[in-house]
Amino acid sequence: MKKGLIMVFIGIVAIPLFIMTFEIFGMIVNHASTGVQTNRLRRNIVNAIPNTKIISSESRTGNTSGTGNHVDCLTQITFTSTLSLSDVRDKLDNTYDWNDSCYVKKTEKEGEYLFFLLNSAPFADNIEGH
Secondary structure, X not given: OHHHHHHHHHXXXXXXXXHHHHHHHHHHHHHHHHHHHHHHHHHHHHHHOOOOEEEEEEEEEEOOOOOOOOOEEXXXXXXXXXXXXXXXXXXHOOOOOOXXXXXXXXXXXXXXXXEEEEEEOOOOOOHHHX
């Protein structure tokens, strides 16, 4: 009887501990994925577009839409270029598919562009998205 109660107690403690550890691991992986995405995008912009200067780089991991239970990796990079918008897109066409989750647009300043990239996180159902 005593061994049975000990096993139940261990189960009561171990299961939540396992779930918390898995969620924390998922958060770490999701944030690392956003960092990799941001660094890759910065590198791709600088390598593909001549005479580019990165003005700002922002990234966020979490529920970016405010609805649903999911985690996203969001990267926004503002950069300058002497190229036109269509030329900037052409330079990055081989790497990115242009859609609502991935686009580049002109800002209000001349020669300045904003690249927006939103992807689902590896652990999209993580607690961070709730």
